[in-house]
Amino acid sequence: xxxxxxxxxxxxxxxxxxxxxxxxxxxxxxxxxxxxxxxxxxxxxxxxxxxxxxxxxxxxxxxxxxxxxxxxxxxxxxxxxxxxxxxxxxxxxxxxxxxxxxxxxxxxxxxxxxxxxxxxxxxxxxxxxxxxxxxxxxxxxxxxxxxxxxxxxxxxxxxxxxxxxxxxxxxxxxxxxxxxxxxxxxxxxxxxxxxxxxxxxxxxxxxxxxxxxxxxxxxxxxxxxxxxxxxxxxxxxxxxxxxxxxxxxxxxxxxxxxxxxxxxxxxxxxxxxxxxxxxxxxxxxxxxxxxxxxxxxxxxxxxxxxxxxxxxxxxxxxxxxxxxxxxxxxxxxxxxxxxx
Amino acid sequence: xxxxxxxxxxxxxxxxxxxxxxxxxxxxxxxxxxxxxxxxxxxxxxxxxxxxxxxxxxxxxxxxxxxxxxxxxxxxxxxxxxxxxxxxxxxxxxxxxxxxxxxxxxxxxxxxxxxxxxxxxxxxxxxxxxxxxxxxxxxxxxxxxxxxxxxxxxxxxxxxxxxxxxxxxxxxxxxxxxxxxxxxxxxxxxxxxxxxxxxxxxxxxxxxxxxxxxxxxxxxxxxxxxxxxxxxxxxxxxxxxxxxxxxxxxxxxxxxxxxxxxxxxxxxxxxxxxxxxxxxxxxxxxxxxxxxxxxxxxxxxxxxxxxxxxxxxxxxxxxxxxxxxxxxxxxxxxxxxxxx
Numbered sequence: 265x266x267x268x269x270x271x272x273x274x275x276x277x278x279x280x281x282x283x284x285x286x287x288x289x290x291x292x293x294x295x296x297x298x299x300x301x302x303x304x305x306x307x308x309x310x311x312x313x314x315x316x317x318x319x320x321x322x323x324x325x326x327x328x329x330x331x332x333x334x335x336x337x338x339x340x341x342x343x344x345x346x347x348x349x350x351x352x353x354x355x356x357x358x359x360x361x362x363x364x365x366x367x368x369x370x371x372x373x374x375x376x377x378x379x380x381x382x383x384x385x386x387x388x389x390x391x392x393x394x395x396x397x398x399x400x401x402x403x404x405x406x407x408x409x410x411x412x413x414x415x416x417x418x419x420x421x422x423x424x425x426x427x428x429x430x431x432x433x434x435x436x437x438x439x440x441x442x443x444x445x446x447x448x449x450x451x452x453x454x455x456x457x458x459x460x461x462x463x464x465x466x467x468x469x470x471x472x473x474x475x476x477x478x479x480x481x482x483x484x485x486x487x488x489x490x491x492x493x494x495x496x497x498x499x500x501x502x503x504x505x506x507x508x509x510x511x512x513x514x515x516x517x518x519x520x521x522x523x524x525x526x527x528x529x530x531x532x533x534x535x536x537x538x539x540x541x542x543x544x545x546x547x548x549x550x551x552x553x554x555x556x557x558x559x560x561x562x563x564x565x566x567x568x569x570x571x572x573x574x575x576x577x578x579x580x581x582x583x584x585x586x587x588x589x590x591x592x593x594x595x596x597x598x599x600x601x602x603x604x
Numbered sequence: 605x606x607x608x609x610x611x612x613x614x615x616x617x618x619x620x621x622x623x624x625x626x627x628x629x630x631x632x633x634x635x636x637x638x639x640x641x642x643x644x645x646x647x648x649x650x651x652x653x654x655x656x657x658x659x660x661x662x663x664x665x666x667x668x669x670x671x672x673x674x675x676x677x678x679x680x681x682x683x684x685x686x687x688x689x690x691x692x693x694x695x696x697x698x699x700x701x702x703x704x705x706x707x708x709x710x711x712x713x714x715x716x717x718x719x720x721x722x723x724x725x726x727x728x729x730x731x732x733x734x735x736x737x738x739x740x741x742x743x744x745x746x747x748x749x750x751x752x753x754x755x756x757x758x759x760x761x762x763x764x765x766x767x768x769x770x771x772x773x774x775x776x777x778x779x780x781x782x783x784x785x786x787x788x789x790x791x792x793x794x795x796x797x798x799x800x801x802x803x804x805x806x807x808x809x810x811x812x813x814x815x816x817x818x819x820x821x822x823x824x825x826x827x828x829x830x831x832x833x834x835x836x837x838x839x840x841x842x843x844x845x846x847x848x849x850x851x852x853x854x855x856x857x858x859x860x861x862x863x864x865x866x867x868x869x870x871x872x873x874x875x876x877x878x879x880x881x882x883x884x885x886x887x888x889x890x891x892x893x894x895x896x897x898x899x900x901x902x903x904x905x906x907x908x909x910x911x912x913x914x915x916x917x918x919x920x921x922x923x924x925x926x927x928x929x930x931x932x933x934x935x936x937x938x939x940x941x942x943x944x
């Protein structure tokens with residue numbers, strides 16, 4: 265049994281809780297929250313503790329899954345907790361990953377712990393697809409498309425506009441760009457060419473709709489660089505049609521093999537010269553629940569962290585360091601027979 | 605520089621040769637063949653040696669890629685060579701993998717070598733897709749579809765029929781089954797439901813076409829269990845339209861997350877009970893050249909074998925044991941920045 269704890273109990277923490285319950289080799293020691301534990305009811309009846317008490321459980325928890333936000337929570341939490349616990353986080357601020365890695369590595373090495381950062385699906389499974397694609401087809405081009413799915417960050421950005429009660433933003437891949445990428449068209453897409461943004465907004469009574477729409481569409485980084493549509497709906501419609509958190513996406517690698525004989529010694533005259541062939545690798549996800557799926561990935565990674573730690577493989581890790589066998593509860597013999 | 609040798613020089617050996625030339629961290633020491641080396645001309649001008657001479661190159665080759673057949677070559681070659689060389693093979697006789705693993709492991713451990721067996725795309729990348737899918741979505745179902753692509757084994761089987769000069773067999777996935785699998789329909793497909801077989805046959809002059817067609821369609825294991833179509837064509841048409849070796853396929857994992865609260869403590873009354881959500885993971889390949897792509901995978905695996913061997917990680921390995929980072933020529937820092 266792998267005994268895990270969940271540190272932070274929002275959507276992702278709940279996803280981890282439910283995923284752990286689906287894996288018979290896991291037991292959930294408890295949920296740790298900064299809120300008042302008496303006011304938090306877990307989905308599975310798992311006990312709830314104050315976040316400060318987590319170190320009391322150092323001997324009872326094999327892996328702590330940290331479910332905080334990447335903006336301010338994880339940069340503090342993960343290095344602090346990795347001194348005492350084997351941990352998994354889902355840090356997804358791409359540009360700051362190298363810095364986070366170094367800080368977590370220092371803490372984990374000092375504590376003799378194994379810490380996996382940036383787990384989930386992007387970063388995570390999509391990162392793996394990008395790595396496998398590039399390693400196998402070095403002469404090629406990679407593209408990642410996201411959606412159709414709800415972007416929490418973009419939804420939050422809309423909610424901060426005065427006169428907005430609630431909002432949901434869908435990121436939508438542009439079909440023609442997806443097709444171009446599949447055909448191996450070697451070009452860099454602009455942000456606008458790859459994705460559109462669909463916003464469903466609940467306005468306050470009497471709000472200036474034209475003004476809200478303008479503010480959304482002109483918001484730099486979030487919407488200005490995209491073709492954005494804004495639909496105003498009622499709170500009832502939002503709850504009815506947009507209560508889920510679906511997401512997904514596609515990583516495409518196209519590349520060429522063969523050919524190139526000319527560069528390899530002037531053998532262009534040979535009749536057996538192979539032509540260049542085009543190969544395509546595609547990895548895609550279609551998720552009804554982004555947080556539940558992400559939680560499922562984190563639980564599989566927690567299993568790998570548990571095994572790596574047991575082998576004395578300490579320090580900071582990413583999905584790139586995880587031997588796939590470590591993600592599975594199956595033995596080597598079972599894996600060879602059933603999955604290879 | 606990773607110095608590799610190629611043992612066996614058919615379509616796959618040529619694919620490895622061309623792939624090595626695409627990777628600047630590889631150099632090709634030579635090709636080893638059981639044919640007369642003077643009659644073998646390599647695509648890149650790499651030197652050719654008699655197979656028996658391979659052990660003379662023990663100090664010059666970091667990884668030997670063994671490109672023999674799974675039926676009779678690899679069961680002998682890989683254990684024999686793994687005593688002296690780090691090796692990679694593409695053994696694909698699924699039922700015999702556990703036995704092959706044990707024999708190769710014994711040899712590699714005795715010789716202090718690292719041996720990766722069953723590399724390529726199936727077994728290989730598809731095995732990885734199956735493992736990742738199952739580890740992340742334990743409550744789910746996996747399906748693998750192959751094609752549209754040329755099956756060498758089935759083409760060979762047709763060629764052995766009297767009156768057949770040449771033949772090409774395409775394995776074709778059934779679109780409706782693929783769609784059912786994508787929708788997460790939990791059922792076991794029969795062989796006939798998943799794939800059809802298209803045969804293009806060049807008959808000898810005056811051959812009994814009806815008899816050839818009957819023999820193909822009734823061949824057990826190969827064709828009898830499938831809906832098979834047979835088209836008779838000329839040798840010119842075969843050469844013109846069917847000279848390539850395209851292949852590909854799709855691994856689909858669908859699974860459910862969330863829900864199941866009832867089983868977790870009778871909490872069915874709770875209003876916050878999450879519904880069950882369906883998630884889908886799909887990995888697909890579309891290849892113009894099966895042997896060139898397979899060769900590309902073997903070269904990436906040879907890089908991993910080289911690194912594992914350098915760390916003293918000896919014995920028999922499969923793709924399940926390879927940390928993804930070992931497949932890439934990039935440093936950890938580069939991987940974190942560019943791909944995570």
